[in-house]
Amino acid sequence: MKVAIVGATGNHGTAVLRALHETPEVTEIVGIARRLPEQDQPPYDGVEWRSIDIAGASTAEDAVNSLAEAFAGADAVVHLAWMIQPNDRRDLLRRVNVEGTERVTQAVAQAGVPHLVVASSVGAYSPDAARSGDGEPPLRDESWATGGIDTSHYSVDKAAQEEVLDRFAAAHPDITLTRLRPGLTFQGDAGSEIRNYFLGDLVPVGALRAGKLPALPVPKGIRLQAVHADDLGRAYVAAILKKVGGAFNICADDVLGPQELADIVDHGRYIEMPPAVVRAGLVAAHKAGTVPADAGWLDMGMEVPLMDNSRAATELDWRPSFSAADALAELLEGMIEGRGLPSPPLRPREKDERLNPAAGEPAGEGADAGAGSAAGGEEKIPEHYTKDLLELYLSDHLTGATAGVNRIERMAEDYVDTPMFAELSAVADEIRSDRELLRNIIEDLGLARKPYRQAVAWVGERVGRLKLNGRVLERSPMTMLLEAELMRSAVSGKLGGWETLREHAAGLNLDPQVFEDLIASSHRQLETMEKVHAYARERALRDNRETFWE
Template identity: 65%
Template sequence: MKVVVVGATGNVGTAVLRALRDTGEVSEIVGVARRLPGEDVEPYSGCRWESVDIAAASTADDVVQQLTDVFRGADAVVHLAWLIQPNSRRELLRRVNVEGTERVAAAVAAAGVPHLVSASSVGAYSPDEARSRGEVVRRDEGWATDGVDSSHYSADKAAQERVLDQFAADHPQVVVTRLRTALIFQAEAASEIQRYFLGSKVPVQALKLAKPLALPLPKGLVLQALHADDAGRAYAAAVVKRAPGAFNVCADDILGPKELADIVDHGRFVELPPAAVRGAVAAAHSAGLVAADAGWIDMAMQVPMMDNNRAVDELGWRPLHTAAEALTELLDGMVAGVGHPSPPLLPRSPDDAPLPVLGEPAERGAEAGSAGGEVETAHDVREQFSKELLELYLSDHLTGATAGANRAERMAEDFVDTPVYPQLARLAQEIRAERTFLRNLIDDLGFQRKAHRQAAAWAGERIGRLKGNGKILERSPMTMLLEADLMRSAIHGKLGVWQTLRDHAPALGLDPQVFEDLIEAFLGQEKLLDEVHQYARQRALRNDRTTFWD
């Protein structure tokens, strides 16, 4: 069987690839994503990859044609692509999640694929009044799927169900399977889930040092969860069995307050009025302290508990992990900042992200660059170099790298709805990793980093966001052009430090080839920025073209 997986690099997609690789009936896997992973990393190796933006910054006609070409000859298409953030871009989320599903389904029909397997969710279900009475009743797939109106995720999942209903009615020759999964957890997705739901300001890692005296929870909260590996196995079973209709997929156990508190460690909890918890989350989200909005609380408090018997009976599937085990693994992963080398799953700390030219974490970059041994200290090279000048030179470049990394990451966030987002996201990842490499190299050489300069760079980059661009309360079409101009200058400055370190590498006890590789990486980054600049300059100053896709 040939299987195409759309949205193959995230939490669920990574698990589905693992499961399909272990499924004897599957002989070929094609991965589709907007940002492609490293193809030398499991489970992405061995797949053929296609970069397609299904709806963020693309037309329906173009995408359907692209996907049709990718889908031809496939026995099944598994559609997993879904945008969780940014919460503030409601129209963008709807376009990617609902219209994106319409486009994938249209390409399935056009390519003659006999089977579409789509990711639905417990979030598609209508509220269950039993929840408000404190009752736990397991509902089967016949429960209504009108969603929870105040949750954008739930509303879009319900709308996606209508798209699948219509497609199934219009194309009876295509078997349509939808998996309504519980919350899906695994360690490798820990940092992604923290970014999407908690954000960087919630100090989950503090749980290494201490536990809360009691876990605060909204009264009546109960949850179902699923380990990602069990989700992957369910998708693989659906592909092989080719069974039509909806399937609830969840672990057998239900997590109530006591179980949740036990996972945190001590078993103590305090129940709070749900309205108070909702208000607190809404305020924290508005203040930028928490990534998720209050709609997630509404959904968690209202959706039914699922009965997974149909998946067990008809797919021959059974969960191998409990919900408690899945959540424990996730929490441990969050505390440790665990991730995986794909664009959505990167670890929390940039120190743990791969530096592409070295093929390993940037934290080890300086050590990997040493010439067959330990990096020499500043004392060892003092007679050949002016320690003061070399220290200042490297520190000044670190200051520039700090500002550049922040600017690149902001550009990727701001321009997610443009066709050049993949280039910007890749550039941001590489620049951040190189900044970490330079920081650690300075430490290994025994030099001072001059932290006050890094703080000034951080502040200056944020003040720079207030530059005049002709708009106050909305994005200016000129912003991308200005930012691309600045970033082109910035990376040319970075080229200078790599050239200088290459020339002096032997005397510093470093491997010159590392810096040759970084210079080569600069050429790739220059090409990426040229593509961004070309896109921006053709649109930014004209009334008849748009920079953004909204």
């Protein structure tokens, strides 16, 4: 059996890959994502990967044709791709999530795939008035209306996706269409992703490692349903193997209320707060940029019905093996630890060690760059080198690397709706990894990093973002061009640093091959920035053509 997965690198997709790898009936897997994972690492190994942009910066014709080619010969297609951020780009979210789903359905029909399985959500459901009453609300089955929650962009788009699927089912009754509507989906390996999407950098999740809150504040009436990602992965596989059409609620049997949440997050003590007060605080925090999640997520959590999962048990022979409480506890631990996996959406909090093995070794153990390096900060500089000059040189390169990381990551975020996004994102990962290796080398040599210089670079890069290029409410056509030119210069400077360290590797007891590899990587990064520059310079100086589309 051949299965193709659209959106195979995120929280859901990774779990589905794990489940498919454990299914003997599945002999071939095609993974589709805009940004590809490390393909030699589980569960992303043993998969035929295709980089396809379903709607972010592609035409409908190109996307459908590329998808149909990838779907050729598949027995089932699983559509999981969904964009959650950025909240303030509603046109982009709608295009990727709703129009992207429509393009996937068109490609399924064009390729003659007999079975389509789609990730819907509890968020697709209309409000349940029983949620605002006293006592436990009743469980609702899959017949509940899917009109969404008006104040939640995620819910509105999930409801619109259901309408796309309704039209597809009516037009193609010969194709089995299965919709899974999961609750909140948790796993420890999604800790970094979920924190980035919903909590951001300023919420001190890591502080829970040191101690608990006096009491957990919760909105009055909160009731949440969740499912462990591995249980959800098994549900997708069950749907594929059973080939049963229709909708299925997927959630653990337990419901998380205030006491259950407090037992997991705190000492079991909680304070119920009026939902309106919590919502106002979330609105303020989101507007201030403190929390990425907007108030629509709270509205959805407070208003959607609680789901009855009995149809999945009866028709898919599926039962959860994790409780919702266990899934949340694992997620919380993953968030505290900054856990993740080697794929762009799930990259760990300290993601820098993935792409360069040398960056992952502790200082003092060689880091693949220093066979005779220092331990515990001990100075290990040969006498014929001037320590102050070497320390200043490497610290200045680290300062430049800090500014470069900030800029390239911002570029990748800003140009998510361009054909350059996937390559910019890959270069951002590489440049961050390069910076971590440089940090390790400085420590291995027993030198000081001079962190105040990196702090100044961090602030300077952010102040530089205030340059508007003559535009206040929209991006200037010149911005990508200027940023590409700055990054070309930055990578060229970094290349010079690696060449210098290669020249002196033997004298500093460092491995010269590491720097050969970094030099080759820098040349590839320059080639990518040249492509970005070529794309931008065609569009930068004219207002009469599209800037961000091919």
